[in-house]
Amino acid sequence: MSVQADYYELLGVERNADGATLKSAYRKLAMQYHPDRNPGCQDSEAKFKAINQAYDCLKDDQKRAAYDRFGHAAFENGGPGGGNGFGGGAGFSDLGDIFESIFGAAGFGGAAAGGRGRQQRRGADLRYDMEISLEDAFAGRTEEITIDVSARCDDCDGSGATPGTGSRTCSTCHGHGQVRAQQGFFVVERTCPSCHGAGQVIEEPCRSCRGEGRVDKRKTLSVNIPAGVDEGTRIRLAGEGEAGARGAPAGDLYIFLHMKRHKVFERDGTTLFCRAPVSFTTAALGGEIEVPGLDRQTVKIKIPAGIQSGKQLRHRGAGMPALNGRGGRGDMVVQIDVETPTRLTPKQKELLQAFRETETGEECPQSTGFFSKLKEMWDDLG
Template structure:
């Protein structure tokens, strides 16, 4: 049976770039992997076919030979070296080993790559989170807060190296400084964190007696945080370099302060808008009047209540709300009237209200409209 064209196997065009060849192989490898195709008896052979195609096309020299001579350029299928006749000669090779090479080529950048050791990149310290509660007044004006944060700082005794007396860490003999070890499992070469150095690539033969080789110690830091005006619950403030110290001289993480603004007894907030519910007497709502209301800056504003006001009526005080967090002016405050029904009436007060009720039947338009609609509804149900 003749072999299929390698470009057709990977589902790519003949002029495909190296990146397109890699993407085509990744797609086919996921589709055809035997573990995902237990009910397909041809999956393994198709998977090997895709692997063979990629092994050739990923290599510029092999690809050039294939583009010129096709499958005739290769006597042994996968792998090999240039032969005397201008083609490529070589054995069929072990499939697992071949796939291991392909796996390294695809994912080497993420798994640390191939090759020798060298000093590994320093391990960055963890970021920290601090929940800070403030009042609405502090959110309005902004404030300076001093916070105490338990964290890990660089060890002063060994200057963060983790080694005693200025000695230097040595390359880990197990992983040769890579921080990872490899093991062959079927088709795959699996990389794991080195158990000897825990991924650091180095070991300390003479650890610091203060930090026990970690290069950092636990300590509580006192920090000053600037809380800008306009913050609200959920606002996040980043303090760069104020997180945990890195392991063995690695860079320091960051501290993130999450703001939580406490509920206020007078004001409710929606972004830059403040709401204040103000109770007014039934008489003031009917006849109109003035009411003095507080503002978040500690001041007072006099508001005129229109004659015949109902509960829920709102009046706007411009510029009396919260400041925008990153500029953009000041929000407004909305005054919402709540008409209060009197309680614990005297006999005389009840008598006066009863007389008022008799004289004001035509002064309640909403009541008249409602009960007129109710009568029409009942009449329609009878019909």
């Protein structure tokens, strides 16, 4: 098949066809004649190359105008509309669309593979793990941290070029930041090895950053920890991550919070839990205990008479604050542990002995019930 065939006839469109019509016709034919669908067929291979060449010309307004006026002669011997130095064939993003239709996006690297033009690569995000106390989580605070990070070079202001000098368009990719190479029937696009995707080549690299536009620095940052944070809370410091190369945007710094173990309290969301020992006389007669809160205010807990070990008493509004102040404060839950005295004076022993002599069994119904059940069990066995 002659490569001099009329481009419009090759694509099967009218000479006044718009861009959408051209693309639709091209995609349909490219899928039909793609070598992977016609293995070993030389006619299909030639047809595939011809329609790529036709579409490459007609999709470009300047090339199309030259072709409409001069025909194929426009591209011979360096004539009007000749090559642009960036490789022939259909645009890579258009081939990417065809390959995606045939193989699926995952098989050809997805949409990211089809990007064209110069791209600024954002700097990397960083992570910092910070341990704070429960008191800090309750009240909030401002903490200063020191990190080692790649930051914008002050000498060249991140450009990578020595002050007073500039950069020029990369001669390898002509400013596109990417180059193409044909591998068999495929056109593969990759980052330009000369400019590393920047599209520009620095004439005289900055001595401080060696042309990178960034240098290693130690920075001290202030981190605002709001009240109500919990284990795993993440705080984002925008633009405080790694600086991008040659003036590209910096990444972010993420602070991950971890709670130190508290001596008294355990936490579940906005609820604070603690255990409080009380004397057996207070448990028997009732009374009141005082528990110091995280806000340094004393929380008074009333003990009802006859309370048992393990009983939990709830005090509303004495727990942790909700993050960002939404929902107020949670509760404090105090678990009562009745403590048996181990150091008694003779007088106390005498009083306890006198009390025991007056016991009828009705004072401690749980004990009486337990032993009654044991007796019934042995009676049944007998």
